Amino acid sequence: MQNLVIIGNGISGVTTARHVRKLSNMNIAIISAETEYFFSRTALMYVYMGHMRFKEIKPYEDWFWSKNNINLVKATVNSIDTDNKSVILDDGTKISYDKLVVATGSQTNKFGWPGQDLPGVQGLYSWQDLELLEENSKNISHAVIVGGGLIGIEFAEMLHSRNIHVTFLVREEFYWDNILPKEDAKLISRHILEHGFDLQFGVQLKEIVAGDNGRVKAVKTDRDEIIECQLVGLTPGVHPNIDLVKKSKIETGRGILVNDFLETNIPDVYAAGDCVEFKEREQFRFEQLWYTGRMHGEALAQTICGKRTKYERGVWFNSAKFLDIEYQTYGFVAAAPRDGETSFWWEHKSGKKAVKFVYKSDDHSIIGMNTYGMRYRHKLFEKWIIEKRTVEFILEHLAQANFDPEFFEKHEDEIIEEFNKQNPGANLKLKSKRGLRNIFSKELV
Amino acid sequence: MTPIQIEPFKIYKTHNPKLELIKKIGLGIFFVGLFFLLVSLTGQKDVGGGLLLFLSFGLSIIGALIYCIPAFKESPAGIKNNRIFFNGFTSKGIIAFIAGIIITSFYVFLYWYPGLLVNWIRLVDPLSYTLRGVKADRWFLYGTFYTLAVLVMGTKMIIKYRHNTYQIVRTLSVMFFQLGFAYLIPALLIMFNKPEHYFSYFWPLKYQYLFPHDVTTLTANSGALGYFMVMWGAAMTFIAVPVLSYFFGKRWYCSWVCGCGGLAETAGDPFRHLSDKSLKAWKIERISIHSVLVFIVVTTALLWVNSATDGKVLGGLSQSFSSAYGFLIGAIFSGIVGVGFYPIMGSRVWCRFGCPLAAILGLFQRFKSKFRITTNGGQCISCGNCSTYCEMGIDVRAYAQRKQNIIRSSCVGCGICAAVCPRGVLRLENGPEKGRYNIVLDDILSKS
Numbered sequence: 001m002q003n004l005v006i007i008g009n010g011i012s013g014v015t016t017a018r019h020v021r022k023l024s025n026m027n028i029a030i031i032s033a034e035t036e037y038f039f040s041r042t043a044l045m046y047v048y049m050g051h052m053r054f055k056e057i058k059p060y061e062d063w064f065w066s067k068n069n070i071n072l073v074k075a076t077v078n079s080i081d082t083d084n085k086s087v088i089l090d091d092g093t094k095i096s097y098d099k100l101v102v103a104t105g106s107q108t109n110k111f112g113w114p115g116q117d118l119p120g121v122q123g124l125y126s127w128q129d130l131e132l133l134e135e136n137s138k139n140i141s142h143a144v145i146v147g148g149g150l151i152g153i154e155f156a157e158m159l160h161s162r163n164i165h166v167t168f169l170v171r172e173e174f175y176w177d178n179i180l181p182k183e184d185a186k187l188i189s190r191h192i193l194e195h196g197f198d199l200q201f202g203v204q205l206k207e208i209v210a211g212d213n214g215r216v217k218a219v220k221t222d223r224d225e226i227i228e229c230q231l232v233g234l235t236p237g238v239h240p241n242i243d244l245v246k247k248s249k250i251e252t253g254r255g256i257l258v259n260d261f262l263e264t265n266i267p268d269v270y271a272a273g274d275c276v277e278f279k280e281r282e283q284f285r286f287e288q289l290w291y292t293g294r295m296h297g298e299a300l301a302q303t304i305c306g307k308r309t310k311y312e313r314g315v316w317f318n319s320a321k322f323l324d325i326e327y328q329t330y331g332f333v334a335a336a337p338r339d340g341e342t343s344f345w346w347e348h349k350s351g352k353k354a355v356k357f358v359y360k361s362d363d364h365s366i367i368g369m370n371t372y373g374m375r376y377r378h379k380l381f382e383k384w385i386i387e388k389r390t391v392e393f394i395l396e397h398l399a400q401a402n403f404d405p406e407f408f409e410k411h412e413d414e415i416i417e418e419f420n421k422q423n424p425g426a427n428l429k430l431k432s433k434r435g436l437r438n439i440f441s442k443e444l445v
Numbered sequence: 446m447t448p449i450q451i452e453p454f455k456i457y458k459t460h461n462p463k464l465e466l467i468k469k470i471g472l473g474i475f476f477v478g479l480f481f482l483l484v485s486l487t488g489q490k491d492v493g494g495g496l497l498l499f500l501s502f503g504l505s506i507i508g509a510l511i512y513c514i515p516a517f518k519e520s521p522a523g524i525k526n527n528r529i530f531f532n533g534f535t536s537k538g539i540i541a542f543i544a545g546i547i548i549t550s551f552y553v554f555l556y557w558y559p560g561l562l563v564n565w566i567r568l569v570d571p572l573s574y575t576l577r578g579v580k581a582d583r584w585f586l587y588g589t590f591y592t593l594a595v596l597v598m599g600t601k602m603i604i605k606y607r608h609n610t611y612q613i614v615r616t617l618s619v620m621f622f623q624l625g626f627a628y629l630i631p632a633l634l635i636m637f638n639k640p641e642h643y644f645s646y647f648w649p650l651k652y653q654y655l656f657p658h659d660v661t662t663l664t665a666n667s668g669a670l671g672y673f674m675v676m677w678g679a680a681m682t683f684i685a686v687p688v689l690s691y692f693f694g695k696r697w698y699c700s701w702v703c704g705c706g707g708l709a710e711t712a713g714d715p716f717r718h719l720s721d722k723s724l725k726a727w728k729i730e731r732i733s734i735h736s737v738l739v740f741i742v743v744t745t746a747l748l749w750v751n752s753a754t755d756g757k758v759l760g761g762l763s764q765s766f767s768s769a770y771g772f773l774i775g776a777i778f779s780g781i782v783g784v785g786f787y788p789i790m791g792s793r794v795w796c797r798f799g800c801p802l803a804a805i806l807g808l809f810q811r812f813k814s815k816f817r818i819t820t821n822g823g824q825c826i827s828c829g830n831c832s833t834y835c836e837m838g839i840d841v842r843a844y845a846q847r848k849q850n851i852i853r854s855s856c857v858g859c860g861i862c863a864a865v866c867p868r869g870v871l872r873l874e875n876g877p878e879k880g881r882y883n884i885v886l887d888d889i890l891s892k893s
Contacts (some may be wrong), residue, residue: 011827043828050528052833059827059842061723161527163460174451186451194453194521290826319824321867324523324608328824328869351454375869378822403821403872405863407610 002026004304005087005095007077007244008103011290012273014038015297016101016304021068023305028069029095031087033076035127037062042290044130045154049161054127080248082266099268099304102245102256103297106238106274106288109147115208120216121232124155133158140164140230144219146205147236148175150320155233156197157323167198167227169205169219179335183345184370187354188322195323208232238288240275253277255286260310262300270304272296289318315382316368325352330381331368333358341367344391346418348373348411355415357391364390374411375403395419396431457520464515475508485568495571502569502589506597513601522608524865526834534788535715541788549785556776559583576632588628591708595623598711605714611860611873615700619707627704640667642674645702647681649741650802652770654678656745657752686802687809693875694816695806696858705796708784709836710859713792717861720791720838727838730798730855737774738801744770774799793836797855807854815875816858817882818851820844824868831862831871845870850883 004020006013009032017028030038043057065072078090086096108123110116120136123129137143143159145152148170156166172178175192177185192199204222211217218228240255251257251265255277262270273293278285287296292313302309319328333356337343342361347354353373359366365388369381380401384394399412416428481501516525533540554561566586573581599620606612626645635641640663648655655678663671689697699706709717720726747763783795796803810816818841825848831841837855841862844851851862851871863871 040827040829042826043830046828046830049526050531051526052829053530056829056833059829059846160459165459190451190453191521193451194455194457196457196459291823294823317823319868324521326867326869375821375872378824382822403819403869405609405611405860405872406874407614409610 002098003096004028004099004101005097006030006101006103007080007087008032008101008105008273008275009034009038009072010041010103010105010273010293011038012105012293012297013101013103015294016103016272016300017070017297018068019298019301020304021070023301023307025069026098027071029071029073031073031075031077031089031095033074036072036074037065039127041125044124044127045158048130048133048158077244080244080250080269082249082269085268097268100270101300101304102250102264102269102271102275103273103293104241104244104275107241108234109237109239110234111236113205113208115210115216116234118208118210118216118232119214120230121208121234123234124151125238136231137162137164142167142229143231143233144169144227144229145233145235146219147234148172149179149235149237150176151238152233152235153192153322155235156192157195159231159233160195160197164231165198167200167229168192169203169221170199170201171204173201175199175201177335180370181333181335181337181343181345181356183347184333184354184356184372187347187351187372188325188327190351191323191325238274240277240286242275245271245275253279261303261308262296262311263303270300272300284313287313291318315385317378317382325373326375328371328376328378329368330378331358331366331385333368333370344419344422346411346415348414353411357394359391364392366391366394369394377401377403391419392426392428396428399430400432455521457518461515461519464519467515468512471508471511471513473508474504474511478503478505478508482565486562486564498568498571502593506593509597510600513604516601516604517607524867525605526865529715529718535718537719537789545786545788548787549781552776552780552785555583555587556780562586573632576629577635579635585632588631591704592623592628594712595704595707596620596711598714599707602711602714606864609860609864612864615860616710618701619703619710622702623704623707626702627707639670640674643704644674644677645704647678647802649682649738649745649805650703650705650800651678652741652745652775652801655682656767657748661752686805687813690806690809690816691814694814694856694858695803695810695854696816696856696873698806699796699803699857700859703802705779705783705800706857709792709796713787713836716787716792717836718791718833719789720793720797720836722832722835722838722840724840727840730838733798734800734804734807734855737778737799738804740770740774741801791836791838793838793857796857797837803855803857810856811852811854813878815878815881816852817874817876818844818856818862819872819874819876820848820850821868821870821872823848824870826868828867830865830867834861834865836861841871848883850881852882 004026006017006029009030013030017030020026020028037058038060039054039057040059043052046052047054047057076090077087079088081088085098086094087100088094106125108125115121122132122136124133137159142165144167145156146169148168152168156168159166174182174185175189180188189199205219206222207220208216209218209220216230216232218226219232220226242252242256245252245256249266250269256264256271256275257279258264258271258276259280260278262272262276264271273296274288296311299309299311315330316332317330321327340361341358344357345354356370357366358368366385395416398415399410402410402412412430416430420426420428478501481497481504485497485501530536534544562583566581566583569581569586569589572589573579573585577585599616602616603613622645627643631641631643643651653659660675663675700710744766747759747766751759751763778799779795783799786794825845827842827846829842831845835841836859837857839851839853839856841851858873860873863873
């Protein structure tokens with residue numbers, strides 16, 4: 001029987017294993033130094049905040065793995081010997097493989113700031129980072145978060161939940177506005193300020209200063225301002241974790257170089273998830289999301305089991321939650337409008353709900369949507385993007401895609417009214433609403 | 446680059462000592478109220494009067510409400526489950542066990558040693574005279590405690606979920622049914638010298654309502670009203686249950702109307718995450734709840750056979766069944782374990798493992814209903830909030846991460862899974878049966 005060895009028990013490695021098990025009875029071993037059992041990395045924040053414990057963020061009960069005959073090995077891999085098709089653990093144990101999947105995830109970026117390795121300075125990625133944070137945040141009153149991405153806002157929210165005052169340094173003009181359009185970024189920035197965070201825009205970290213005890217005491221900004229703090233959270237993004245692979249014959253760039261089949265330069269060696277770099281692509285060479293990690297695993301399992309399958313990223317989607325505001329994105333919404341694109345923005349008077357539609361200026365076909373504080377149906381938005389529906393069509397049918405809980409206030413009428421106002425001549429009307437009719441109809445309306 | 450100023454509508458402080466103080470004052474007043482409640486228990490038999498009632502019940506209520514109010518100013522509306530697993534009261538610490546023992550003891554006294562509660566019963570006499578025109582008994586005391594718990598903790602629930610209209614409407618509904626149907630109407634009936642009757646309960650949860658004894662007594666002694674009460678109960682059991690469950694799932698009753706559900710959704714909310722999510726618990730649940738259903742069906746049938754044959758065939762057998770059910774299920778399971786173990790096993794132990802009405806509603810929900818929880822495409826991040834906060838112990842995530850709709854007989858449709866989901870993945874829906882197990886996209890699209 002063939003041996004499949006997977007390095008890394010994150011969402012990519014685990015999804016690969018689960019899907020291989022559905023298709024084949026080959027031996028499967030997952031090696032991880034982080035934790036014995038798979039957990040949801042996106043839920044780490046909730047453990048720190050006391051919403052859940054480690055037990056709750058494990059998506060499968062512990063019996064699941066032996067029942068499905070998936071071997072879990074808690075160990076550090078020291079090296080990969082592709083000539084002899086084996087991996088060597090740090091205690092010298094040799095595990096031979098017929099097929100190998102590298103899914104080692106990513107690491108926190110550090111930009112060579114003075115003091116970045118001081119005690120009390122840390123990123124937030126792994127279970128060990130969380131344990132370190134428990135130590136580092138004991139009895140402290142002020143923390144500085146550097147870098148305004150998705151991990152940054154989660155990090156800030158976590159500390160805030162423990163009554164630690166947070167200064168949040170963002171290099172950009174607004175929070176995350178290298179990804180979000182201005183209006184969108186402004187809405188989120190306002191919400192962050194509402195929570196009482198000291199959110200500072202257009203500020204960069206220059207230096208982290210140590211106190212007499214050798215721990216972090218303050219940060220110095222590029223405006224030479226000193227901010228006293230007892231903890232610094234570094235969240236300026238992540239990069240592929242490929243230290244292990246670099247020592248092997250597997251080809252790397254900034255990540256592990258793979259083709260669209262997630263195959264590396266070495267036969268029978270594959271890579272998936274955050275650690276890969278798609279060598280054949282012009283753009284989007286890195287995909288470091290939970291969802292893409294899962295989809296890599298699903299496609300790769302087919303290939304490993306003999307049905308060579310190309311990974312198709314499909315219509316792009318992602319979601320996040322900025323404190324209390326949920327965010328979904330579909331298709332592509334550029335931070336700055338590109339040539340030939342028009343955008344439409346509606347914002348509720350509360351300042352906590354909004355939609356952004358980006359469409360082609362000539363034929364009005366949709367390119368992407370962002371939604372804030374309102375839920376919409378993924379599959380319907382995806383379908384509309386594939387079918388290249390016009391923004392007018394989508395607006396008229398928007399109510400059908402509404403996914404908010406029952407009794408929530410609906411805003412599709414206001415959204416259409418706003419579109420008609422911004423586009424004289426457009427005289428759109430909402431076509432159908434969801435509601436009680438669904439209870440009595442044979443099919444969903 | 447010059448930073449641009451953004452003016453938020455309002456700014457909340459990270460740490461607000463003033464609000465902490467208000468909460469402490471509220472808690473203090475609450476405990477003073479509890480103190481007077483204890484004092485009144487040990488005091489003279491003729492305590493009565495309005496003053497002590499105010500000092501005990503009144504201060505407890507006022508204190509609890511003061512404790513809840515600062516939530517408005519602490520942070521913007523949203524899901525705030527911070528520290529739930531750090532707080533001993535909500536995570537099975539010593540204080541949770543103490544609370545469990547106190548509630549359990551109360552039930553033991555109530556059922557078997559009501560003499561120990563006599564001073565409390567006298568304490569609510571003024572209230573009983575006002576509402577019912579007679580002096581209080583232990584069940585009136587129990588009903589008063591119960592209703593107050595639902596109202597006060599319901600208010601807390603509404604404040605906590607003030608951003609979520611579904612939760613607000615649903616909580617108002619359980620508060621309304623508890624106050625009106627399970628407290629005031631029964632009291633008024635007594636005031637007008639009619640049989641006390643709870644219109645929001647029916648067989649097999651309120652099993653006596655279809656027992657021969659109740660049916661014959663009501664129809665024989667209470668004329669048209671008695672007939673109405675019997676017919677109402679029968680109509681609820683045999684018509685409302687299948688029809689409403691078909692359209693809305695079992696939630697129309699379990700998390701909107703029922704008093705047991707009402708207490709679980711309000712006073713039990715801080716303990717909802719304590720339900721066991723393991724596969725093993727689900728297996729036990731299925732055996733246990735359906736056994737209780739069989740037990741009560743057999744008991745009811747035996748009683749009717751006995752009644753029809755004037756006891757000639759069965760002798761004392763049916764009466765033994767009835768007493769056994771009343772003791773084991775009615776008192777121990779639904780009361781002591783059901784509520785007393787809130788701080789240890791979560792708020793829905795009775796509803797999940799025992800309630801025979803929930804079993805029937807669940808069978809309809811599972812096999813013949815339009816209700817489902819829809820999973821939104823591929824947006825699940827397997828975080829586990831939905832499963833954690835499911836009071837019925839359903840591993841919601843197991844379905845959501847597979848992109849499957851959730852259709853489980855035990856789901857009471859409280860909607861908290863959808864509320865706590867950080868990615869907007871879940872939605873409670875009543876829709877066509879076709880494609881219920883997974884939405885058939887083409888059906889939606891053919892309409893667009």
